[in-house]
Amino acid sequence: METTSSPLLQVDGVTLAFGGVKALTGVGFDVRPGSITAVIGPNGAGKTSLFNTISGFYKPASGAIRFKGEDITHVPAPQRARMGLGRSFQNIALFRGMTVLDNIKLGRHAHLKTNVLDALFYIGRARREEAALRRDVEERIIDFLEIDHIRHAPVSALSYGLQKRVEMARALAMQPQILMLDEPVAGMNREETEDMARFILDVREEWGVTVLMVEHDMGMVMDLSDHVVVLNFGQVIAQGTPAQVQADPEVIRAYLGAGDVGDLRAKLQRAA
């Protein structure tokens, strides 16, 4: 690749197996700092497995995950979160029964350093931290993601699109260096999709957060991404700029099934 800066995240020859079934085989790619990198591929290609391996839920059989040059393959998931790997989930994992604000505050959990007594008597460091937390959370993230009007609403009462946004807000509250979004616009209508696309771009521009996403919406992937990685049957079949990937006959075949490549390419380009 042409960039000179060292990668923020490196996935290096990762193989993941469940029993005899290989979910990922020798998957390797780099995520450059400040980039928006997308992982695409048909259903069952291993995209979410890859995400879960990167965030530490699954341990790869071989290969390594490196974050800022450091091998984190054996670092447990919560610690990876604290190191700066924030993420959202395909099937929305929010703390139901809590409010939007509580959910976002929990994103700050990893950074809090209060002990029992402080918390009980609400003194000193606890209060200062709480105040800093409030400001940080309320002023920046809630405004940024335009969820001010629902901050005290229980998350289970919100629409799907808003829940996705709250999940993103919680991930942002962790002040991650890399934000991993698992299908950020799946199941959203056009307007919600456009909002989310704008948020993703702004996260990168205003917050300097690197984005790694799994997404099905081709139009969105092609519009936003700097670098696209295509998975099929657990293997990387192509990667490069959106234009390069779009032109790759292998990708077109994997994505749209067998057929006339020229015809499919035209279709794909129209979609993008």
Add this chain to the structure above:
Amino acid sequence: MDWAYLFEISLTGIAGGGLYALAALAFVMVYKATRVVNIAIGEMLMAGAYLFFTFASMFALPLWLAIPAAVLGAGLLGAVIERTMIRPLLGEPPISVFMVTVGLASVLVGLVEMIWTADQRRLPDFMPTKPIMIGDAFLAPKVFWGAMIAVVFIAAVLLVFRFWRGGVALRATASDQAAAYSVGINVPRVFSLAWVASGMLAAISGIIVGSIGGISSSMGVFGLSVLVVVIVGGLDSVLGALIGGLLIGLIEALAGAYLGGEYKLLATFIVLVAVLLVRPYGLFGTHEIERL
């Protein structure tokens, strides 16, 4: 109808219910965090009481030392149980873990009988013995002070788990484990924490129950009533544990006084069936509890 008598019985029942509530809290804490139905809750109570007996009567430690030592010991027991029996079963079907806790109950009873024999023992008296009069109603001092201690600890637990970040982590883990991981909560440590806290609460209840009625290797049957309490209240509901505890305590006392001691369990189980008919998840339980 003798209203004064009814009042007296009700007071005793509610005071006894406070103890159920404390023990039920110990159960709910583990269930909430780890989704484990801990059948051995009564036996953990018993283990705590025997630890206290050991420290106070056998080692003749002063009470201010014996009680914390027993509670800490029970917390350690909770940690050991979690680490050696529950953690390895992470991800197994709930029924397997459930069966392990059934086995745990037998193991604990066996250990107690091996170490302390099956004889009934008396715990040293540490509660004031001055009779308590509320209006004209007499309340046994041990029952009254036992309930007071339970109330204090229930309040402490509620406060700690409302404001301490470990408590917040526990509630978050209870709500969604994957999400908890993703915000940097060390979920296995939360599991340990829940078992340790549960062991300690069980020990406190055990010490009180033992001081009132003595201890023996069969005092785990107290756990049977605790299970009724948590099922009535809703397995994962703290509020349910508290209200269920008071309700079952009251019903047991009333049944015992007006029908006879042998009807106590019958009455509580009738209530259990009635509640489950109307609210299958218990009074305050969440509507997605898996069946065993």
